Amino acid sequence: MSAVSIIATLIKLLEVRVSMSNGVKWVTEDPEKKNVFWPSEEMKKKAWVSDPNVYEEAMKDQEGYWAKVAGELHWDKKWDKVYEQNPDKPWEFKWFLGGKINAAYNCLDRHIEAGKGDKVAFVWVPEPVDEKPVEVTYAELNKEVNKLANAMKKLGIKKGDRVGIYLPMIPEMVASLLACARIGAVHNVVFSAFSGESVKDRMEDAEAKLLITANGYFRRGKPLDLKKNADVGVEGTPIENVIVVERTKEIEVNWNEGKDHWYHEIIENESGECESEFVESNDMLFMLYTSGTTGKPKGIVHDTGGYLTQAYITAKNNFNLHDDDMFWCTADVGWITGHTYGCYGPLSVGATQLVFEGAPNYPDMGRWWQVVQDHKVTVLYTAPTAIRMFIKAGDEWPKKYDMSSLRILGSVGEPIDEEAWLWYFRTIGGSRCPVIDTYWQTETGAHVINTLPGVGPFVPTVAGRGFLGINFSLYEEAGNEAEPGVPGFLAMKPPFSPGMLRGIYKNEQKFIDTYWSRFKGVYDTSDGARFTDYDLIRVTGRVDDVMKVAGHRLSTGELENAINEHELVRESAVVPRPDKIKGEVPIVFALLRDASKASDDLKTEIVKHVDKMIGPTARPAEIYFVEDVPKTRSGKIMRRILRGLIKNEPNLGNTTTLLNPECVEHLKEVVGYTGGG
Ligand code: WT7
Numbered sequence: 001m002s003a004v005s006i007i008a009t010l011i012k013l014l015e016v017r018v019s020m021s022n023g024v025k026w027v028t029e030d031p032e033k034k035n036v037f038w039p040s041e042e043m044k045k046k047a048w049v050s051d052p053n054v055y056e057e058a059m060k061d062q063e064g065y066w067a068k069v070a071g072e073l074h075w076d077k078k079w080d081k082v083y084e085q086n087p088d089k090p091w092e093f094k095w096f097l098g099g100k101i102n103a104a105y106n107c108l109d110r111h112i113e114a115g116k117g118d119k120v121a122f123v124w125v126p127e128p129v130d131e132k133p134v135e136v137t138y139a140e141l142n143k144e145v146n147k148l149a150n151a152m153k154k155l156g157i158k159k160g161d162r163v164g165i166y167l168p169m170i171p172e173m174v175a176s177l178l179a180c181a182r183i184g185a186v187h188n189v190v191f192s193a194f195s196g197e198s199v200k201d202r203m204e205d206a207e208a209k210l211l212i213t214a215n216g217y218f219r220r221g222k223p224l225d226l227k228k229n230a231d232v233g234v235e236g237t238p239i240e241n242v243i244v245v246e247r248t249k250e251i252e253v254n255w256n257e258g259k260d261h262w263y264h265e266i267i268e269n270e271s272g273e274c275e276s277e278f279v280e281s282n283d284m285l286f287m288l289y290t291s292g293t294t295g296k297p298k299g300i301v302h303d304t305g306g307y308l309t310q311a312y313i314t315a316k317n318n319f320n321l322h323d324d325d326m327f328w329c330t331a332d333v334g335w336i337t338g339h340t341y342g343c344y345g346p347l348s349v350g351a352t353q354l355v356f357e358g359a360p361n362y363p364d365m366g367r368w369w370q371v372v373q374d375h376k377v378t379v380l381y382t383a384p385t386a387i388r389m390f391i392k393a394g395d396e397w398p399k400k401y402d403m404s405s406l407r408i409l410g411s412v413g414e415p416i417d418e419e420a421w422l423w424y425f426r427t428i429g430g431s432r433c434p435v436i437d438t439y440w441q442t443e444t445g446a447h448v449i450n451t452l453p454g455v456g457p458f459v460p461t462v463a464g465r466g467f468l469g470i471n472f473s474l475y476e477e478a479g480n481e482a483e484p485g486v487p488g489f490l491a492m493k494p495p496f497s498p499g500m501l502r503g504i505y506k507n508e509q510k511f512i513d514t515y516w517s518r519f520k521g522v523y524d525t526s527d528g529a530r531f532t533d534y535d536l537i538r539v540t541g542r543v544d545d546v547m548k549v550a551g552h553r554l555s556t557g558e559l560e561n562a563i564n565e566h567e568l569v570r571e572s573a574v575v576p577r578p579d580k581i582k583g584e585v586p587i588v589f590a591l592l593r594d595a596s597k598a599s600d601d602l603k604t605e606i607v608k609h610v611d612k613m614i615g616p617t618a619r620p621a622e623i624y625f626v627e628d629v630p631k632t633r634s635g636k637i638m639r640r641i642l643r644g645l646i647k648n649e650p651n652l653g654n655t656t657t658l659l660n661p662e663c664v665e666h667l668k669e670v671v672g673y674t675g676g677g
């Protein structure tokens with residue numbers, strides 16, 4: 001061997017080492033276009049889908065595509081008909097009619113029967129650093145789910161009954177969802193940071209019979225008393241029983257004898273086996289409240305077979321989940337993202353995932369990256385608001401950790417700006433991993449627009465195209481389809497994807513008005529969008545009065561209602577202000593019953609009042625006490641003008657048709673408006 005070839009071999013070896021320590025390259029940069037990326041050969045090899053032609057094939061026979069996917073799940077009885085839609089009422093559509101399915105069976109038994117009972121279903125990472133992570137296998141989870149399901153049956157819970165779940169991110173959260181699914185009960189989860197009042201509203205509306213909660217949980221090192229809120233949430237509702245998980249010994253709870261039951265006691269002597277209740281595919285799996293444009297959150301209804309089919313295939317294809325993956329969706333199960341990608345999606349695929357109890361910044365800004373390193377996370381799915389927070393915290397935090405295990409990065413919740421996308425791509429993904437920007441809603445149940453990791457391209461600020469078998473179009477106000485390149489309203493064409501909502505609980509009219517009235521025959525997302533290069537869709541954001549505050553959905557009307565309930569407030573108007581980290585924050589204009597009561601103390605009091613009525617996620621960033629807000633002649637608040645004032649827009653639009661144009665001048669002073677953009 002010559003010296004030259006020895007050196008060449010050494011260099012080769014060194015290169016291999018370097019590339020190993022830095023992880024595999026899963027993307028390549030477009031040779032011509034800056035910031036456009038494509039899957040690498042390695043990615044294409046590993047991807048479930050890498051042939052771009054599958055899009056056309058699925059579109060040619062959408063029903064056939066979805067039937068093929070559904071066929072990968074376990075059905076106790078196969079469906080008689082794939083899809084049906086009422087020609088006069090497009091919102092009356094059904095999938096897999098006559099099919100009998102159980103979601104828990106598909107998330108547990110199916111894998112155990114396939115010999116994967118010892119596979120880890122999830123690793124739970126508690127917030128306190130001195131508490132050890134817990135691994136739960138599919139067989140163990142199954143046993144836990146069945147014990148709880150049996151205990152629930154003894155409390156009288158039957159198929160179709162609504163069960164409230166108000167839990168932090170602990171293993172019992174996942175078990176509770178599946179225990180409901182096991183017996184055909186309908187779960188109704190309320191995010192643990194929501195207030196007792198929110199729980200109460202949702203339990204009343206849903207006529208829930210049982211609530212599953214915890215005595216507390218940890219947030220930034222402090223134990224919080226969740227039971228206290230749960231008690232507020234239960235009082236005066238039809239709830240007969242409350243199951244309480246003992247998360248910590250540090251909290252002394254108020255106990256309602258006869259109504260409250262400790263989780264560990266009630267499941268203790270139950271059998272680890274429980275028959276699955278196979279339900280008709282269109283029976284309800286769960287409901288989840290979300291903010292609409294009006295004051296009251298609405299109960300979004302999801303079916304079983306269609307929802308599970310789409311949760312399953314989008315988790316599998318979009319995160320390219322295999323047996324060697326460690327998938328981490330950072331969203332709380334209190335949101336749809338946690339339902340679909342923290343429970344039903346990865347579990348129906350049979351993947352291993354991570355469930356994290358904590359906050360991203362506790363004990364320090366490196367916690368998430370430490371979790372990625374320690375548990376060799378391969379797919380990380382999070383929100384732009386978190387990414388922006390980490391950008392601000394500085395690159396030194398992620399740089400401390402080895403994140404070469406990462407293969408795919410996901411983003412969800414709001415449009416991701418180019419800076420956040422590129423930072424995520426470079427600093428977290430080491431310029432090796434695709435960023436899969438997933439567009440969807442509580443209503444769609446699962447991803448509906450994104451780029452497949454094995455197909456690409458991955459382009460900052462662009463979500464991608466309709467998922468396989470899903471057809472989107474853009475419409476103009478007048479109802480016609482928009483020309484290419486022209487922004488429009490984003491709407492889905494039939495057949496509506498299987499994961500789509502089937503209604504608003506007990507409110508069909510609202511369901512029709514909200515989603516099916518602006519355009520004929522298509523589902524109106526209430527988002528604006530435009531087609532960009534490669535026929536990809538860029539979603540620009542809501543076109544209604546729904547805000548995205550740190551990725552959380554909140555309606556201006558809901559916040560106004562809560563504030564108006566304060567005894568000193570006569571009326572209020574809420575508008576979003578752009579925020580570098582949270583995306584948007586709520587700004588309040590409050591009209592007092594007695595203007596002389598305006599003070600900083602009152603501001604603090606109103607903030608506390610919002611905490612109590614909705615929860616800290618809805619906290620106003622600024623409260624202005626004003627004498628008047630711009631209104632139309634019919635008395636409707638003109639939020640457009642308030643938005644313009646807050647954003648300091650040069651052109652506030654026409655104010656002459658207002659009922660009270662003079663108030664605009666005064667408001668300009670109050671908010672320090674210059675019109676400088
Ligand atoms: C709204 C739905 C779906 C899970 C979490 C949010 C916005 C969501 C994206 C994205 C641009 C997005 C939309 C949508 N949104 N994902 N990738 N790009 N916008 O669910 O709370 O029901 O909110 O979030 O405005 O309508 P949600």
